[in-house]
Amino acid sequence: MLSKPRTKPLVLKKEEALLLRLLRNHPKYHEIERDYSKRKAGYKGELNIDYYLTLLPKENYFILHDLRLPHGDHFFQIDTLLICTRFALLLEIKNYSGTIFFDQFTNQLIRTLNQKIEAFPCPLYQVKRQKLQLKQWLAGFGILNLPIEHLVVMSNSSSILQTNEGNEHIFKGIIHGWKLIPEIERIDQLRKPFKIAPQALEKVAESLLNAHTPENPDILKLFEIPAADIKIGVACPGCKSLPMKRIRGSWYCEICRLRSRDAHMKAINDYFLLFQTGLTNRELREYLHITSSHVASDILSQMNIPFTGKRRDRVYYSLGTY
Template sequence: MQLMKPIPNLQLISLLYRSPAKDPAHQQHNQILTRLNNLEAGFYGEEQVAYQLRYLPKGKFKILHNIRLSYQNLHFQIDFLLLSPHFHLILEVKNIIGELDYDPVFQQLVWTKIDGTRMGLGNPISQAQLQKRQFTNWLKKYNLPIAPIYYLSVMSNPKTILKTSPNHQGISKLIIHKHSLLQRIENLLIGQTNESISKNDVTKIARKIKKKNEPLFLDVLSKYNFTKRDMQGGVQCLQCKTLPIPKKENRTIWNCPACGIVPHHSYESAITDFVLLYTRHFSNKELREFLGLTSASTVYKLLKKMDIQTVGRKHIFPVENIQKFAQKDFINE
């Protein structure tokens, strides 16, 4: 399955390209880049787990990734949700290098990093109970049928060492390595032979989740003390990253003077940068100023090519278009 990179990752990539923090000497550069690298490591771990899930029997599960739902004005996030008529399985993915030791006295995981430093990661048992309760309540809220719900914390990095005392081996039922995932799911299927809900119910639940999914958007400008004036507008060359590049007169084509490339779709990335940094709801004038254009009709044509919805005088940028048109990596020059 092909995963979509989370919105916060894409926002930080846009911020690094468009803000003064692109300069490695800027005081915020290392902070933003470190945060992005941590998010990218987490996403890489999820890709490793997704690779394992490819080997599940076809048609047995509906697999949803990076789900963020709301219940009683509080949000909860699920890395992977596997839906089936037999049961639902919540997967939390951790990409950790080092040693994890479960402390039953204080009920927490202790992470010893490769440099010897230690930190607590919370109680996986409590986390499992909380996520199961949150998802159950969400299903009840929409009068959706409920199947048994299970939870696993999956270590995506094979270098992670898992430890606990001999008297608390039960924690291994919740925390596993990715290479054990398929066997664990198979064991759940063996133990849950009867269908609790129908396949139509599973489809209905998956459809409702996709409809109610609320991807996380960060206010990256406020978080890192930038303003709109700090952002570099214009269209960026996707080949050499020159910003801005000029538009050819009377045409919706930009030409890069640095590398000579005519990047036909660079405007799509630029518009998506605007959305990631500012808002999904915007006027023609706001976008025109960001792109450095004077013609409202030119902006209208660009948005029409991207199939952007217009309501009144506002344009609404779909979340799925963000995933489609955003720059996926930051090249640290």
């Protein structure tokens, strides 16, 4: 059945490029590094849960990962959505270590790790809000009564889950990843088939995919970083230092002496991730520290980067795949 695989978030790729090309003593470096670490941990946790979902019979479920859907003037994001003829299931995935306390009075998730206490919004409220938004979204397609279930899935199996005395019932909706498949099977047994043709359900899944809008912020604007602060040049694939030198058709690192024929590909990819603008031959030469316009043209041609204009007026644009 139709599915949407999980891919590395675009924001994560942009932050990786940004950290590579900022000086470590830059005033925003550690702020970006902290945000990157959180996003990377979240992505890793989602991948861990994806493994369990591969155990489900593919012919029974539409499995859509990492959906970002329009809702009025805003968007809402779903970590994973399962749809079948019996129900839809929203999964909100969290990757937290340590002791996790769900406080019923403050509606917060409180984590204790290495004697440090941090508070986060309760993911149960988050997934319930997503449930309401998805219900409204489906109503636009005439799907009014499809049961929508929700679960908060903790991907770190060693985390300890706690709550206030008498509030233990919340753990019906908060589970560790290893319990996910039995829980889906339990829900499946409880629900009767919904009166919708499989073809109509597939159209709903296709509509969800078509409406998906990846988050694509201007990363320099987001962190208020001037373009002049970005280190240019080709980064060494080995030691990450830059710039490499172009010598006889390949790139040479003066630090670790590594040679590469295609290290420029990541550098150009970084350019589009960070600047989100078109690229001219002259700008490429400045960015890669090369002098020959012919070499620059060959590089752009070999990468099959789309362009507009003719000859000197050409402007190259990202393929959008990053």
